[in-house]
Amino acid sequence: MSHVALRGVTRVYPGKTPVHALGPLDLELAQGEFFAVVGASFSGKSTLLDVMAGLAPPSSGQVFFEEKQVQGVPDGIGVVFQEDASFPWLTVHDNIAFGLRRTGAPEAEVAAQVGYAIEFMGLKEFARAYPAQLSGGMRQRVCIARTLVLKPRLILLDEPFGALDQQTRLLMGDELLRLWRETGATILLITHSLDEAAMLADRVGVMSARPGRFLELIATGWPRGRDSTIVASESFGKLTSRIWTLLRGESLRAMGHA
């Protein structure tokens, strides 16, 4: 019984010249799995996220979440987007509390949960600040905290660390792993960084150039308690070179098309 299942999914953007962005592709994610998608630019990775989250309907095929077909955004899914999605008119605290307050939970509980998320994401000193006063990375942490606090069973992240430097990315990766272990959620991470995908995921899906399909699904075999120190291991190097070998041809192709 898979947590998320995509069967024969394609996505074509309508218009004067329709764009065949995704598929046909099949994918099954197990409950609590950490799955990374890595691929060339414009390969349809974000489209995959949109379809999986119910933000865009598949042009053909079906999407299932917890055995039910996805129509609109189902309950229990959290999404962290590539662009900054923090609400500029709310403080960090109120941003994180946003979704939780809408569930009608009592204010005391909201405060407790939000407080915990703020601590977890290292935002304690900035709880009363506005997003405009924070750096890009911190705003992403706010978005992650806002998602986390709702305890989603499936978390989708689209290049969440895009604007950050390499070292910060590695550390944020550690945080993401910690979050994953704490919540036990299924995670789908989209990234253009091979290192990031190889380090974080249980399985890596290498996506082709448009229309995006999986060239290969590679199991990494890492233990659950991993962190960024595995980057130094030999098997890590083998993994990333395998991914790159697959991707190289596709990246050249994508650049030729782009």
Next chain:
Amino acid sequence: MKWRDPLILVFLIVILWQVLYALIGDVALRSPATTAHNLGTLLSDPRFLPHINETAIAFAQGFAIAVVVGLLIGVPLGAARFAGEVAEPILVALYSIPKVTLYPVILLIFGIGMPAKVAFGAIHGIVPISIFAMNAVRNINPTHLRTARVMRMSFLDLTLKILLPAALPEIATGIRVGFSLALIGTLLGEMFGSQRGLGHLLMQAMSLHNIERILALTLLLVVFAAGINALLLALDRRLHARA
């Protein structure tokens, strides 16, 4: 595409008018058709001409003064950074006050008659023109100026070939806005204190409860103002598209 939307809009407005007429009736309104007819009659009436003349002359003079004075104020303020910074809030404040409040002062200075009307129109037009001119000059790309220096252009050359074309679109917008506001100012002045002109006729028609004339005059003013503005807007867009 470009002509379809305004036509649909005009059509909708006429329909709305007709519906209002159906609801309110002859006690306070006339139909679009009747009004258009009345306006035609009015325009061909020889006694009407002097009033149009009065308003037109007053407006033309007021507008001309507004353009000249507005540019004379705005351009130097745009060029001199600090002066512009000092002056801007003052100009913005002047823009937002009800200039109608100053009319009695103007009447006291100029007395009732043409000079006062010209002044009304002028004060309404000067402020937006100077604000736009100031911004137009201020926002000239400094790289243009440096290029001109490198090319050793004379001051006249610089002004005519670089400064003027660069500032023109924004200044044109200011002049367009000044045009409309000067017209409103002239009209308002005539409504408040005058014995001749379209504004005066409008007030006279109101006190006589002459609904047909009120509507005919209102229609004339609205069509004229909207029409000229539409033309100026097209010109404005053409200038901005080039820039």
Next chain:
Amino acid sequence: MRNAFIVRIAIVVVAVGLLELLCRLGVIPSFTMIPPSAMAQSLWSLLASGRFSHDIAATLANVGIAIVAAMLAGVALGTALQGWPAARRTLDPLFATYYAVPMYAFYPLLIVIFGMSDFPQIAIGFLLAVMAVIINTLNGLDRVPAVLLKTARVHGLGFVQEAFHVRLPYAAPYVFTGFKLAVAYSFIGVIGAEFITSSRGIGYEISFAYNNFDNPVMYAMILFILLLVITVNMSLHAWERRLLSRRRRA
């Protein structure tokens, strides 16, 4: 930045001082203008005596009603039009031409239809103000980033909830700009209408004083309006800047 402020104050002080001097010396005759100090004195005693309190109250009430009506209608219409692109496109020429039309020209018509009550004045103020609110509301709503709308969908917000909890809050600073303009336009519309013809209000009293050669009263009231409007508009402008600065990057 502080220098400009000081220079500005200095300019105003010098201008008023010059006026004072010219009036006192008789260069400007007293039947044309009275010295600013006399204006201030007259205003003070008028306010203290409460002679025009009901006029002031009437004008402010009418301006207030125009503002509230313009905000409610403007935000509602702006939000509705944002979701109906075809209607918005058709109305576009109206947006472009609206402020060129002499709105006061409709005043006589309104008086004929509704009689010499407060309504025509409020209507003129409303008509001038509402368009500014619509335009600025549209501007703000246009700028809502797509990612925030996606976030709203992920949180399961319906259309109305999305408008209230995401789109309007994002657009709030721009709606505030519309509010600032609505205030300025409501004053201009109501007071202008009172001038043209009215039975009460500050504009009416100024007009009455003018017709009765009562310069002290007339100038006092003119000064009152100028001070009031300038103070209100400047405060709103400062508030607007604060709201926008909180959003610097948005």
